[in-house]
Amino acid sequence: MGQVSAGTNGVHLIESFLEMMSAERGAVQNTIVAYRADLEGYLSFVGALGYDALKVQRSQIMAYLVYLESEGLSGASAARRLSCVRQFHRFLCAENLRDDDPTRIVQSPKLARNLPKVLSIGEVDALFLAAELAMNNANTPAMKKRTRLLYVMLELLYATGMRVSELICLPRAAVMRDAHFLTTQGKGGRERIVPLTDRARDAVMSLAQDVEPGGFLFPAKGKTGHVTRQVFARMLKDLALAANILPNRVSPHVLRHAFASHLLAGGADLRVVQTLLGHADISTTQIYTHVLDERLSRLVQSHHPLSEKE
Numbered sequence: 001m002g003q004v005s006a007g008t009n010g011v012h013l014i015e016s017f018l019e020m021m022s023a024e025r026g027a028v029q030n031t032i033v034a035y036r037a038d039l040e041g042y043l044s045f046v047g048a049l050g051y052d053a054l055k056v057q058r059s060q061i062m063a064y065l066v067y068l069e070s071e072g073l074s075g076a077s078a079a080r081r082l083s084c085v086r087q088f089h090r091f092l093c094a095e096n097l098r099d100d101d102p103t104r105i106v107q108s109p110k111l112a113r114n115l116p117k118v119l120s121i122g123e124v125d126a127l128f129l130a131a132e133l134a135m136n137n138a139n140t141p142a143m144k145k146r147t148r149l150l151y152v153m154l155e156l157l158y159a160t161g162m163r164v165s166e167l168i169c170l171p172r173a174a175v176m177r178d179a180h181f182l183t184t185q186g187k188g189g190r191e192r193i194v195p196l197t198d199r200a201r202d203a204v205m206s207l208a209q210d211v212e213p214g215g216f217l218f219p220a221k222g223k224t225g226h227v228t229r230q231v232f233a234r235m236l237k238d239l240a241l242a243a244n245i246l247p248n249r250v251s252p253h254v255l256r257h258a259f260a261s262h263l264l265a266g267g268a269d270l271r272v273v274q275t276l277l278g279h280a281d282i283s284t285t286q287i288y289t290h291v292l293d294e295r296l297s298r299l300v301q302s303h304h305p306l307s308e309k310e
Contacts, residue, residue: 013053014039017091026189038084053092058102061085065109075109082108117254118261123245124158130243149218149227150235152203156182157252159200161259161277163187164229164252170217175208186278194276260288 018036021027027035045064046056064085068078086103093101119127131151138144157167166184174182180201182194196204204217211217216226233251240250260273274285 010043010047010052013092013097014043014088016095017088020091021087028187035084038081039088042081042085042088053088054098056102058106061102061106065106069109078109082106117249117257119245119249119254119258121262123243124255124258124262126243126245127154127239127250130239134239134242146235148207150232150239152207153218153227153232154236154239154255155200155203156196157255158259159197160184160194161256161263161273162194163256163278164232166278167252168218168227168229168232169224172208172211172213172215172217174217175204184278187280190278190280192275192278257288260285264288 014036017039018027018032021035022032042064043053045067046052046060049060049063051057051060061082065078065082068081073081082103086101086106089098089101089103092098128151131147131154134147135144135151138147153167156162156170157164160182162184163186166186170182170184174184176183176193180196182196182204183191184194185191208217211219218227219225220227220231222228229252236250236252236255237247240247256277260277263273263276264270270285270288271282273288274282277285279285
C-alpha cells in the first residue's frame with residue numbers, strides 16, 4: 001500500500017485524532033505511534049478504492065478486513081486495527097465531519113480464545129510454603145534479606161494483582177499510614193489505590209520499617225535502585241522448583257492472572273476486578289469470563305430444582 005495522501009481527508013485528520021487521544025484520553029507515545037501506522041494503512045487501502053475518510057462506507061471497511069486476513073493477520077491483530085478505525089470514525093462524527101459511522105454495524109473478527117495461564121489455589125499455597133521455608137532456613141544476613149524480600153513481593157503480587165512493573169518500583173511512600181492500602185501508578189500514569197489483605201499488610205509493614213523513607217520499597221544495588229523484573233522473575237522460577245511446580249508455569253504475570261481468577265471464582269464482580277487490576281477498559285478484564293461461566297454453571301447445577309444431583 002502507498003502512503004496516505006495529504007489533504008482534507010488524509011494526514012491532518014489523523015493528526016487531529018491523535019492529538020485528541022493524547023490530550024483527552026492520555027494515550028501514551030507507543031499507542032500514538034501504533035494508531036498512526038494503523039490509520040495510515042487503512043486510509044491508504046480505502047484511498048486505492050477511490051474513497052476517503054469522509055466518504056468511506058461499510059462495504060469498504062468489510063473489504064479492508066478481508067484484505068487484512070489475506071495478509072495473514074491474526075484475528076486479534078485485525079480486531080485491534082478495527083478498534084482503531086472505529087475510534088477514528090467516532091471522532092469524525094463527534095467533530096461533525098461525518099453524519100454517520102460506517103463501522104457501527106461491522107462485527108469484529110472472531111478471536112481465538114487464549115485463556116490466561118493460571119495457578120490453582122493449592123499451587124499458590126505451595127509457593128508461599130516454599131517462600132516461608134526459605135526464610136526460616138536462611139542462615140546468612142544476605143540470604144535472610146533476599147528470602148524476606150521475595151516473600152513480601154509474593155504476598156503483594158498475589159494480594160493485589162498489580163503489574164510487575166508497578167510492584168518492583170513501589171516507593172516506600174506508597175505504603176499509606178497503617179498499610180491497609182497502597183498507592184500505585186499504572187499504565188498511562190493513572191494512579192490507583194490498592195487494598196491489602198491482613199497478611200500482605202503485615203508483610204509490607206515488617207519490610208517498610210527497615211527501608212529508607214525516601215527510597216524504594218524493594219531496594220537493590222544497580223542503576224534502577226530497585227529489584228528488576230528479570231531478577232524477580234528468576235527468583236520466582238527458583239521458588240517454583242522448591243515448591244515442585246514447573247518453573248515455566250510461574251511468572252509475575254501468571255500470579256496476576258491467579259489473583260483475578262481466584263477472586264472471580266470466589267464471587268467477586270467483574271467490574272471490581274477491573275478496578276483492582278487497573279484495566280482502563282472492561283473488555284480487557286473479560287478474558288476471565290471463563291471463570292464466571294464455570295461459576296454460573298456450578299450455581300445452576302447446585303441450586304436449580306431440576307438439576308440432576310447425586
